[in-house]
Amino acid sequence: MASKHATHAIEHFFFKDGATRALFRWLDFRLFVSQQNIQLTSSKNTTAQSATDYLHAWQQQASLTTPATGILRLFSVIAMIIGFTAMVGVLNVREHTFINIWVPLALFAFLPLLLSLSSFYLSFLSPSKQHLHHHPVMHWLINKLQLQPFIPYKNLLLPWLFWQVQSAAILFSASALLSFFLLATFQDYQFGWSSTFITDNATMTQLMNMISWPWQWLFEAPMAELIQQTRFSVQTANIAVTANNNWWVTLVMSIVVYGVLPRLLLALLLRHQFIQQLRHNIQHSSDVEQFIVAQQHQMSRNPIQSENLTSENTSVQLPSSNTVLLSWQQADLSFPIAKNLGTDDWLKDEKWLMSDASHFDKPVWIMIDPMQTPTGELADSIELLQQHNSSVSLVLYPINTDDSRYQQQQKSWHFFAQRHAVSLKEGHDNG
DSSP states (O other), X not given: OHHHHHHHHHHHHHHTTXXXXXXXXXXXXXXXXXXXXXXXXXXXXXXXXXXXXXXXXXXXXXXOOOOOHHHHHHHHHHHHHHHHHHHHXXXXXXXXXXXXXXXXXXXXXXXXXXXXXXXXXXXXXXXXXXXXXXXXXXXXXXXXXXXGGGGGXXXXXXXXXXXXXXXXXXXXXXXXXXXXXHHHHXXXXXXXXXXXXXXXHHHHHHHHHHHHGGXXXXXXXXXXXHHHHTXXXXXXXXXXXXXXXXXXXXXXXXXXXXXXHHHHHHHHHHHHHHHHHHHHHHHHOSHHHXXXXXXXXXXXXXXXXXXXXXXXXXXXXXXXXXXXXXXXXXXOOSSOOSEEEXXXXXXXHHHHHTSGGGOOSSOEEEEEOTTSOOOHHHHHHHHXXXXXXXXXXXXXXXXXXXXXXXXXXXXXXXXXXXXXXXXXXXXXXXX
């Protein structure tokens, strides 16, 4: 219970001002920890402190990044202006008595639906969803928002940006609806239809029934009689029309159902995905442990997870024929390894880790350079390996006890190993 309470308190520290502030507070913290000198100027206090006490001390001394949110606001305002003026243009640029219903349907219902579906694919299904060079709009936003230092953490940055862009897209559709109601309140607009390819009223009636299907329980679709009455051509003069309200109701409901609701649902889904990924990253990263160890300057109780931290390592000889050797971001080892993780794209590593190729009968040792920093990606790799292998261990290699940083890094790896239920060993060359 104590460890769960401490973990919850750490999450609350980062999320206390909302999801967006949590993201940049966490990314600032990760950048701070990634530096070699991460000791706070006031961390000489010998009294025991909680994890959140250290985090509050860090926040008081750190210079937190505030993204250029004015750019996002401007982006949203531009989307609203475009939506508002586009509807004004469609309603008032008329060559005939009727406004062709296909024009506003295409601009404010069908096109937004298509963009929502493409955004869903790019955000959730595309194999290149984490490749920044495949998202030029996101790359442009990162530059404009001055977020270049956070590009190494694009697995968190991109979901947040997708969410922000989708929120701006909702404003486009909402402002178009607002424009329609404002203008329709003080002016009389007549809607009809005209088409080069649809040559009979029956086809148009079937299409309108299909489009109106989601809300037919609430409003009826344009009837065959209305469709016949409101068909016009270039030669059409004034036509007597009844039940014109069916057309504008169809237009409004189409914008709501196909333009606003998909974007709203997608924005909520993106927000949920972003928050879940951020929480998972905070929970499984060892950055907090490494930061706290640096402040304490001694082996002590893990303030987040455990009161029984074992400080002894097991020395092992390398290479070992009785184990399967993997490596983490070490492609230049002098002995053969089954797989080098952490240097390729994460999606490729994840695919391998979830395949039968990652199932072994022997114990699995992951070779780790002690001078590296424990990461969330390594934690994810260990978790996937543990699903298919009964024994997974971390082996620090090469060992350099003469390096002043080694003892400090060793403490971080102890915390990391215990948190993820793996044993920690020191690897030495045979002979």
